[in-house]
Amino acid sequence: MTINQQDLATFQSTANTIDNDSIEKKSVEENISQTVNNSAETDLIEEELSEKELPEEDSIDITHLRTPIKVDLSPVYNFLGARTTQSWVDAAIENLPMIIQDHANCEKKAAGTAMNLIFRYEFSYDLQRKLAQLIREEMLHYEQVLGIMNERGQEWKYLSAGRYAKGMLKHKRTYEPAAMVDVLIIGAFIEARSCERFAALAEVIDDERLAKYYRYLLKSESRHFEDYLALAQTLSDENIDERVAFFKEVEAELISSPDAELRFHSGTPA
Numbered sequence: 001m002t003i004n005q006q007d008l009a010t011f012q013s014t015a016n017t018i019d020n021d022s023i024e025k026k027s028v029e030e031n032i033s034q035t036v037n038n039s040a041e042t043d044l045i046e047e048e049l050s051e052k053e054l055p056e057e058d059s060i061d062i063t064h065l066r067t068p069i070k071v072d073l074s075p076v077y078n079f080l081g082a083r084t085t086q087s088w089v090d091a092a093i094e095n096l097p098m099i100i101q102d103h104a105n106c107e108k109k110a111a112g113t114a115m116n117l118i119f120r121y122e123f124s125y126d127l128q129r130k131l132a133q134l135i136r137e138e139m140l141h142y143e144q145v146l147g148i149m150n151e152r153g154q155e156w157k158y159l160s161a162g163r164y165a166k167g168m169l170k171h172k173r174t175y176e177p178a179a180m181v182d183v184l185i186i187g188a189f190i191e192a193r194s195c196e197r198f199a200a201l202a203e204v205i206d207d208e209r210l211a212k213y214y215r216y217l218l219k220s221e222s223r224h225f226e227d228y229l230a231l232a233q234t235l236s237d238e239n240i241d242e243r244v245a246f247f248k249e250v251e252a253e254l255i256s257s258p259d260a261e262l263r264f265h266s267g268t269p270a
Ligand SMILES: [Fe+2]
Pocket: 107, 110, 137, 138, 141, 221
């Protein structure tokens, strides 16, 4: 998905601000923890502060993330027109480092796409609020996956984009508000597919830490799919069912048909 240069510049300067903020936040946290350590009621306050100031579900360190015991994925499975094939799962396990990096890319692109939408469609409070939350969560996921790559000693390598997003975006209508509605519907499919693949990978991955992280992502990614879909319907004058059914077929075809490149959202390995 492309972002124009102006949006990219804004995004980059925003990213710098976020970075500075997090450095500042860290030093505040260090001060707080210093104060707490000097306190007589250390244990109790420390627990309260860590709950209050740094919720585990927002941690960049994946060690203490709260992994939901069970997430109902039936809405995701019903929404998608095809399930991931065993041959994709087998190939992904064989090429796990590449899949992990492509996942990092997906998180970054999800944030970039949402940032693009936030600048382009400023009229809707609901849209702005949901997108702001989405950007925050996707960037957190990006940082978490970078941390996983770092832990595994994995260097960033060149990776071209697969056919998946382009394969859907080429059907985007070119006039408003239809273009925005289509981007939101496509976003819903990307999120739902990510969710389905995290669940499939989590079941078979040997690395329990990574499997647990993928299970942690199910909750937010399944909510993202529903958020995108609800926004698409709210912002459309017409019922979007037909458009959803159209992209359901396109997406299922991209996932089921032979694909020469293996990526997080690629088709069946050719
Ligand atoms: Fe994400």
